[in-house]
Amino acid sequence: MSGIENSGAGAGQGRVTNAILIAGPTASGKSALALDVAERTGGVIVNTDSMQGYSVLDLLTARPEAADLARAPHFLYGHVHPGTAYSTGAWLRDVTKLIDDGALSRRPIFVGGTGLYFRALAEGISDMPDIPQQVRDRWRYELKERGSVKLHGILLREDSRTAMQLKPTDSQRIVRALEVLDASGRSILEWQAERGRPLIDRQTAHFLVIEPDRAMLVDRIERRFDQMLDKGALEEVRQLAALRLDPDLPAMKAIGVRELQGAMAGQSSFPEAIERAKIATRQYAKRQATWFRHQLGPEWQRLRPGDDLETTIQALVANTT
Template identity: 35%
Template sequence: MDESIKSSKDLKCIFVVGPTASGKSAWALEQAQRYGGVIVNIDSVQFYKGLIVGAAAPSESEKKLAPHFLYSYVEAPNEMTAGGYLRDFYQLIEQQNFRGPVFIVGGTGFYIQALEKGMFDVVSIPQEFREEIEKELHERGAEALHAELLKLDPSSKIHVNDHFRLVRAIEIIRYTGKTTSDLKSTPEKNKNALPYNFIKVGFDFDKSDYVTRVQMRTDKMIAEGIIEETQNFLQQGHDTWAPLSSVGYRQTVEFIQEGKSREWLSEAIQQGTMQLIKKQKTWFKRDDSILWSKQDKQSLDLLQQKLDQFLS
């Protein structure tokens, strides 16, 4: 990180976090307009160019209401990493010299943690090295690579279906001789912790409210073209592109490739989204520094007071 960035202590950041479909983006947009602030993405799917409908990315009209950054800028077949995000975030801060508050919006807990607390130095590995492992993934299958990973790093929590992180973990081990667990335990981890004043705001609903919101969200995605959006990337040969394994796109790929019904697709996306929400709630509830709020008037008014105090 550039030393001149570290000295900009007057910048104030607001993490706006919580599960999918909890209303984070709408609240952040309202507050950015109110305070003359900007919105910076920290959602791991909304980084990608062309993934709009399934990523629930902000519309062009919403982007005109307040400046939005780090949305829809990574082109296939490139893939974002937490280290890459930190690089892009600090370059953005240095280049833009923001005067108003920065609302950092998204539900990707690992990226939020990396930005807040810093992380181990990112290992730079030649592209051809990764391509060889991706070739192995196709030829040997994910199960074989996953078994290799667990043998070398028994503490790994990477799921067999998380192909991007699986390939990344294997390439680090083979290239450096160290596991990701080894790297994360180094004392260098916190040297790049966020140097600005910040608070974390979180939104949540009861399960019954999520069911209704997710159903509406899924219907909207299908109506607005997630099938066509996904088909476009499959036709370009990006069927193993990591973002297409995210919730919504993963089910749509299966729908297209296996000729399933639209009823199946709707139910599968809703089920996958509810599972994601459960995981996100579990992740964020571990963080007792988050100021949680419902979306009712009383809760929002109280949150507004706290935000006013932070920004005053």
């Protein structure tokens, strides 16, 4: 079992012991591995992927299916409305609430492909200020009316250090920096410098990252996207379009959404859209793999083709107390 150490410093200060972290690029088989480990250890699975937290996009984000959800407890899947700009800080607060509520008293298995979530979990991040809705709405409106380049100019005038680290076309981060500055009166860089406490005990945690064979991964991506379409991914895109959300929201950038929307609007053929979505998925998987290769430290055990996976799983099971 896992445990939760309480420091007595208040809610959210407990550190989860004996956690398992499983990272990997999309379609690498990490969810299946997590489910196997959860069943053998009696553990619970916590989503560590930014896109799988959004509702509506069950298929396009490759969220676990009902049969998988029935085999082990799963948390933080599909719990966020796609109209919300979900952040690493918001995810970390949700994990903290799971700890406070006792949901992670059984062995937690964090699985996903979002590197910043894993970093926040293991290293901690600053506690960013809450952004009032009127402030959020104001800068979303300004972005729509004036564009990211003009907003970058405003940020350059008000917070030059942050602005110089961002491209004028990086609308999401520019708006976020302006929101934080507007709401708190402090630069987002100042908030980021105040790193919080890790939520897991690194000494007892187990770190695994899947490094799949590239050719095998490409084949899995191709077949999985075809299966998504067969199961109703187009209907998901229709439901998302019906919400009339800001196209700059993270959920609207899920791979497959823009491609399929374009085909539905007659801007391309469906075969062209499908091929573009598959290419985008392959490119995304490559970026993930590169990030994991260069950003994850030596404590991460690399699971490569040909490795004895069963021995690794048995070691995790044997470590469960």
